[in-house]
Amino acid sequence: MPRRIRLLLIIESMGGSSRHVVDLIDGLDPERFEITLIHGTSRVDDYFAAALPRLRQRARVLGCPDLVREISPAHEARALRFVRRVIRDIRPDVVHCHSSKAGAIGRVAAKLCGVGKVFYTPHAYAFLAPEFGGKKRMVFVGIERFLSRHATTLTFNVSQGERSAALAEHLDRPDKFEVVYNGIADIPLPTKAEAREALGLPQDVPVAGVTARLVEQKDPMTSVRIAAQVLQARPDAHFAYIGDGDFEERMRQAAREAGVADRVHFLGYRKDADRLVTAFDAYLLTSLYEGMPYSLVEALRAGVPIAATRTTGNDEVVIEGENGTLFPVGDVQAGAVALLGLLDDPPSRERVRATYLERFTVRRMLDHIAARYEQRGTDE
Known part of the structure; x- marks a missing residue:
């Protein structure tokens, strides 16, 4: 040998x-x-x-x-x-x-x-x-x-x-x-209902969310402003953050000021976040810059369509019209339009997962x- x-x-x-x-x-x-x-x-x-x-x-x-x-x-x-x-x-x-x-x-x-x-x-x-x-x-x-x-x-x-x-x-x-x-490995994932039960999220409503650190690189204040616009346009929807970081209290205050705090859920760090992404109907990532974000690949594996900033890394995971849409960094209005579009007319789970199976x-x-x-x- x-x-x-x-x-x-x-x-x-x-x-x-x-x-x-x-x-x-x-x-x-x-x-x-x-x-x-x-x-x-x-x-x-x-x-x-x-x-x-x-x-x-x-x-x-x-x-x-x-x-x-x-x-x-x-x-x-x-x-x-x-x-x-x-x-x-x-x-x-x-x-x-x-x-x-x-x-x-x-x-x-x-x-x-x-x-x-x-x-x-x-x-x-x-x-x-x-x-x-x-x-x-x-x-x-x-x-x-x-x-x-x-x-x-x-x-x-x-x-x-x-x-x-x-x-x-x-x-x-x-x-x-x-x-x-x-x-990432193609592992068994919980159903949407199982993931929402684990996170304490409501079952029969649209839920958008993200699994990310609440730190400057991820531009979390833009994220919460987008969430607020989406929730004002869709009173039936909720938004969930799985992750922690220095921006959490400022984000909570922004949600309160926008009148949507009861539908924005801060769920903290979870070691099983990569599996619980199945709870979401759409995924939002507002990063200022990236290399190749694992969280987006996890969303693809779960069949969850993505709205993400048009930046290095993100633009190679998200394929317009196939698994999600991109919008300019820091653009709250464009981000809200992108996320609403995915909630209103999402691509199929199989179509989203295809990118993962082919490349990631x-x-x-x-x-x-x-x-x-x-x-x-x-x-x-």
Whole structure:
């Protein structure tokens, strides 16, 4: 039997990037891969924490307290030393880094240690975030350009839009970037009635909703304003938020001021949110930017049509006239029109699910990435 490929995965941030890594560890064949995971310990979310006992059965899992989100030269120097020690210890054949901070530290460490294959998945480049402009944005672009050209075998982009952004900034040659969509497993889901009972939502009314963090990236104030307009136009409808975050109280106040607070439900974080999306008749996502949002893929899997902002990632999940509709970022009126259209005349569940089955299964994602891990030689 040939020797297993020694794979080192490195991640700092949580959310979609951690879920992607969990799926890799769960799905890669243990007879072909010997996996080590380095993860930051300062931002372990509930999903990742719940997965850790299972991951430890399939991989060597190492926490790194210095792998943190904020810019801190002292933390970064210690994290670099930590990663280099691990690389020297396990001598990986492949290093695969996820998100910007782990992507920088991991790729530098791998380059310094002479690792033959170094892969990177940004999960939305930092320079795409609206809050980064001017000189700070150009610093991030410069870092990505240098690391791609000098310390990366191949970048896996989670959307065509993300890849186009990399090429527009001349980060590297086009052949150094490949699109691999996030995939999820096609698991049994509860019925609409079962999901609504679990969430405490009314049964015989239209319900729109979202499963997302109530944080700035998701533009939750635009979301609640859209919800308010829709509920004023449809007195029989309700709206549900599954998720928590810093904006919740402001959103509650906006719903009260609009006179719809009795029909806007804040349901908090739920570890089973990906399954309970079946409670919705339509899904609303108002993100300012994305990489490739898992929540939209979960909506497709559940057969729930989507109204989403026309931004990177969203525009590759939502196909106008097939599974939903797109509207401009921050446009409350257009968002309300889009959501009302889906409530009034939704596409069939089978039509919505077709996009998921064609493009977003976890098996497609795993097969593509595993083939690159196993490919002989390097692409540099």
